[in-house]
Amino acid sequence: MTTPPILSVSNLTTSFRVEGLWKPVVRNVSFDIAPKETLAVVGESGSGKSVTALSIMRLTPSGNSRIEGSIKLSGQELLTLPDADMRKIRGNDIAMIFQEPMTSLNPVLTIGFQIAEALILHRNLSRSAAEAETIRLLEKVRIPAAKSRFHEYPHRFSGGMRQRVMIAMALACKPKLLIADEPTTALDVTIQAQILELIKLLQEEEGMSVLFITHDMGVVAEIADRTVVMYNGEAVETGATEDIFARAHHPYTRSLLSAVPKLGSMTGRRRPMRFPVVDRLTGESDVPTETPDTVEASERPVIEVSNLTTRFEIRSGLLGKVQGRVHAVENVSFSVQAGETLALVGESGCGKSTTGRSVMRLIEPLAGSVLLDGVDVLKLNQHDLREQRKRMQMIFQDPFASLNPRMNVGAAIAEPLLINKLATRSEARDKVAELLRRVGLQPDMASRFPHEFSGGQRQRICIARALAVEPRLIVADESVSALDVSVKAQVINLMLELQARMKLAYLFISHDMAVVERVSHRVAVMYLGEIVEIGPREAIFGNPQHPYTKRLLAAVPIADPTRRHEKNPVSNDEIKSPVRAADYIPPIRQYREVSPGHAVMIWGEEWEKPAVQGIAA
CATH class of the missing domain: 3.40.50.300 (P-loop containing nucleotide triphosphate hydrolases)
Incomplete structure (x- = not known):
């Protein structure tokens, strides 16, 4: 019964x-x-x-x-x-x-x-x-x-x-x-x-x-x-x-x-790889291919970040004295070549987004340097900064919050062209039509408003707007996190195609390790405002060294129900707070090189707890 x-x-x-x-x-x-x-x-x-x-x-x-x-x-x-x-x-x-x-x-x-x-x-x-x-x-x-x-x-x-x-x-x-x-x-x-x-x-x-x-x-x-x-x-x-x-x-x-990214599917592949596209009516799939090698390592990097530090003061009142500081980004250094994707990964509160905004100077860093094609962005006045921002653009996580709901998408894409005096109104209309075609949308959609599009289409519009000023660097801050799995695959394929065509440098900020493995050339792992491990994608995923990197990889869901019981035990530790006392002086960190380009922070006793060892094992 x-x-x-x-x-x-x-x-x-x-x-x-x-x-x-x-x-x-x-x-x-x-x-x-x-x-x-x-x-x-x-x-x-x-x-x-x-x-x-x-x-x-x-x-x-x-x-x-x-x-x-x-x-x-x-x-x-x-x-x-x-x-x-x-x-x-x-x-x-x-x-x-x-x-x-x-x-x-x-x-x-x-x-x-x-x-x-x-x-x-x-x-x-x-x-x-x-x-x-x-x-x-x-x-x-x-x-x-x-x-x-x-x-x-x-x-x-x-x-x-x-x-x-x-x-x-x-x-x-x-x-x-x-x-x-x-x-x-x-x-x-x-x-x-x-x-x-x-x-x-x-x-x-x-x-x-x-x-x-x-x-x-x-x-x-x-x-x-x-x-x-x-x-x-x-x-x-x-x-x-x-x-x-x-x-x-x-x-x-x-x-x-x-469309589900599977951790480990990139083993043996050196370059990022498109997602397969499956027809929903027939079930037929194309064969995904590696992207062409566009990284020009012989040239100077598009962006060089050195000892970047951003902190936020905590005061007892509006005019009160400083009680403590949020050490959001602490002594972070990296570079990105033309045609290369550097992924910045970690949990919420680790400082990924603050790093991206500090690079763009949407947040004013406390110290460090950000060289964009050799020009230190942090030393520019407002007029020169506006000129330099044409060369670096940002794509945000929520496309609906990034677009003006009262402005049609054609006007939103044309706006950076007109503000920067890169085109007349008639030239901007033609450029908008071309940009919409480039991101897989129809030119006649320019007259529509953001609420008339799906989430994936809105993110394509944000990409078109970022491309309008022909930047050298794009900071993509969790740009596909809120999208459905198949739409996410379409947007990532688009970003990879645009990178190959225009030799764009991407700073790809994400907490989705399976997506990061698919799209990145190099990976930097952040914890409490610091980079704890950085190196080529195949080194970070194939030979992770820091216990925190191992913890992130162990937590990724395995898209195979037959392997459900193979996962490591899960730690219930919360990420620690980056808030420090006003007189706190950060320790000087030491790194060791595991292999060419693969460096890991030498960690102390706080990572030797049994809970973390259980995960890292």
Whole structure:
């Protein structure tokens, strides 16, 4: 006799009212989740994953949405329940973790109060009993010093710790089903590994089922027993995760899998390599090729950074004395040749983005030099700096925040040409059409506004704008982190093609080690504002020396469900704070050369702890 499912979704169709008409965005989706099973729902943005989850929770807007079909929790039909009964089920029997914990937590209430509130409401505990249970839950999700952090506010926690608080809140009432909607997408690779490990561990202990929504196939391989692939509002393929990875039938599933960067796939290759492009309708794939060798090592580097130091002062008040400093970038040195990509990698807070902004002088460094084609950018006045900035451009992580929503994209791309007097208005129009074609968009799209484009198209527009002034250096700050896996592959292929054609130097800032392996010539690993290891890509990935580099590589999800149990143990250590006392003097660091061009910082006792050794081994 088979065990009845915890959740049974049958012919789910969710529609939204658009201009008086009902538009279905999820159509005839069916799946079951067995007790203690993890089901992953995967697909790109707009495929209907999150709407499916919101429909199960009945959290779609009541006036403008319509849910049809059947959703049964332990045999009980949810779609016909009165609102009062449904409120009891939410949080009690079904709990949900959202992608961005800061939007889910109330910033003016302590995290302890918010978790205790759920316990008082759903489990009728007294205030003192709820507080004791909250501390137990915080300890269960591995929040250090849980008792002392009970009265802290969400902004005092890191992104990974805030997500742990959300998991503690979700587990408060011991739900039968946990819905996790992209819970690791915005997190660093090591924090992501911790959260995935925690969800798996708590699932075993509590015996709950998990509906895991993601667009990351590496995460799916890591956590899911079965997988539902969604495309354009429909479930196009369902099956055991191992079967889908080994024998995907639908062309769209094959296109998703082909776009997943696999750590170790570049072994034996010297140069970056394009991602294969798979047709979603036929499933046919092209053969990816290495990019041509465009690095001109004989020439002077496009950019030479020496002893770059950026610190932020912490004062006791507006005019108070300095209490301490954030040592965001400390004595960083590197160079990038024409046609070369140097990847800057590390966790959030390690100083990657501050390094990129300091190089551009969007942030004023404290010390050091940044030579762009031999000119020290840090010594230029504002007029000369504006002239020099034509030669270096930046692509930011969020393309929507980088574009003026009131300006059509043609005007946005033309703006740097007009401001720098590089073209007349008629010449700028022609140049915009050419740039849009170059990044794979149609010239007639110039009249559209940013909200009329997808995330990947918006990032292409930002690349076109950066190319308008024909720069020598592009600083790409997490430029593909927020994109779906297949869109990410398209944008990276575009960047590699443009680099080969225009001999661009890239400073590629990322925390995604699998992408970095695919696109970079050299890699610099940052920790607490310092470069702990730097060298050719094949040396860093093939022969990592520093324990922190090994920790980053060990945390990368393996996009192969058959190798799920091969991973090293995950450290639950938080990245240390870069805040130092006002009189702190940084130690002079020593580096040793492992092989030509491969240097590693000589580390001290702080890296010899068993937790790190377990990972580094």
